[in-house]
Amino acid sequence: MWLKKLQIAIIEKNTDAIEKLLDTAPEFDNMKDVESAMYLLREAAELVYTLKDETALVIKQLKKNIDFLKSTQPSTVNKLDIKL
Numbered sequence: 393m394w395l396k397k398l399q400i401a402i403i404e405k406n407t408d409a410i411e412k413l414l415d416t417a418p419e420f421d422n423m424k425d426v427e428s429a430m431y432l433l434r435e436a437a438e439l440v441y442t443l444k445d446e447t448a449l450v451i452k453q454l455k456k457n458i459d460f461l462k463s464t465q466p467s468t469v470n471k472l473d474i475k476l
Contacts (some may be wrong), residue, residue, distance in 0.1 A: 394418040395425060398432045402439055410436050 401409035404436065414436075423474045 395428055395433065398429070398436065402432065402435050405439060405443070407440060407443065410440075 395418075398410065398413050401413060413427070418429065420429065432450075
């Protein structure tokens, strides 16, 4: 059951579900299940690293966009001009 849930979480790219599954300690009946878990955990790690890299690229692009928007805005003078 744990292996099936891990497979589903990887397919859905659901890092929250993967985290919850990793918090519980599974018990395996045979070596085939242990081997499957090992491969699935490797895939889960690869998924997390891929998502991390994608997030870093998105943040970098957002910073560039914000800098561009700031550069196209006219500069405002921040002084109080009160005339009597």
